Amino acid sequence: MRKNILLPTDFSDNAWSAAQYAFKLYEHVDCTFYFLHSSNLPVVAMQNVSNKLGRxxxxxxxxxxxxxxxxxKETNANPKHEFKTILSIDDLHEALETYISRMNVDLIIMGTKGATNAQERFFGSNTxxxxxxxxxxxxxxIPDNYKFAVPKEIAFPTDFNRVYGDELQPLKELASLYDSNIEIVHLNKTDDITELxxxxxxxxxxxxxxxVCSLHWVPEYNTKNQGxxxxxEHNKTDILVMINYKQGIIERLIKEPVIKNIGIHPIIPFLVIPSQGK
Structure with missing residues (x-):
């Protein structure tokens, strides 16, 4: 089945690096890639821009x-891949929501950008x-300048607090691309698990x-980010996958301030799957 993949771009090296990763990851899959640029300007700025200049x-x-x-097309001569462009005047979030629905998008692939504060966070604010x-x-x-490697190991941190449903489908599809192993990771001690x-x-x-799955019990650190x-790093994982439940691991993770010398950016590609309303 053909995949529709949205590639937000600001024409930066970071965005292009993410796009190149996307082309490699889906090298053997029929895909339509949509380059989307949001040129939204604040209302105050628009008032000072003439119609001619705007055009x-x-x-x-x-x-x-x-x-x-x-x-x-020149750097990715793949007959399975088609490229289209989208220019939107909405802000990035609104533009993405519009075209996810309109183009029946399966996945958004984008680069990451770090913050500039003394205490930085897991991702840049846009991501x-x-x-x-x-x-x-x-x-x-996709981390900046990340070079594609066949994803042999996929880490899936989870707290086992919910019943797993259709939200696992993106994980399954990703693992199916290259017959990847799935590392189920629980940040706690084995004997702390409840009956539920x-x-x-x-x-x-x-x-x-x-x-092929493996189960890993990892001691919880002061920050989940560090754990x-x-x-x-220790398991040479290729892709990190998490489900974005309300008040779940991701919500806590991206709020944790992390000191620079620990490492503030995701070190491998990170797939975030929306929860199914749970």
Whole structure:
């Protein structure tokens, strides 16, 4: 089945790096990639922009999008891939919501950008904003200048506090691309698991029975960020996958201030799956 993948771009090296990762990840899949640029300006700024200047800005941006599409075709000569462009005057979140529905988008793939504060967070503000607001489509965030490697190991941190349903489908599809192993990660001690969590774990194993899985019990650190980061480094994981439940691990993770010398950016691609209203 053909995939529709949305690639938000600000024409930066970061955004292009994420796009290149996307082309490699879906090398063997029929895909339509949509380069989307949001040229939204604040109302105050718009009041100071003449209609003529506004048209010039729009035309120049369209030319940049077309040049980006041509570059993608030249550097990714793959008959399975098609490239289209979208220029929106809405803000990024609104533009994404509109075209997720209109183009039946399966996945958003975007780069990450770090903050500039002394105490920085797990993601840049733009990426965090999209992860928090987009509820209808998975988001795959790619670290800056990350070089593609076949994803042999996929980490799936979870707390076993919920019954697993259709939200596992993006994880299954990702693992199916390259027959990846799924590392189920629980940030706690084995004997701390409740009866309900144990039942949910059994349900998770059943849901993933067609995949090679391993279960990892990881001591919880002062910050979940550090616990996950250490696991990823020690296990040579290729992609991190998490479900974005309300008051779940991701919500706590992106709120944790992390000192620079610990490492503030995701070190591998991170797939965030919206919860199914649970």
């Amino acid at each position: 010039i800005v729009g035309e120049n941006t369209k030319k940049e999008l077309m040049a980006l599409s041509r570059l993608a 965090v904003n999209i992860i928090q607001k987009i509820k209808s489509c998975p988001v795959l965030a 969590q144990d039942q949910n774990l059994d349900g998770l194993k059943e849901a993933l029975k067609d995949f 996950i980061k250490d696991f990823l």
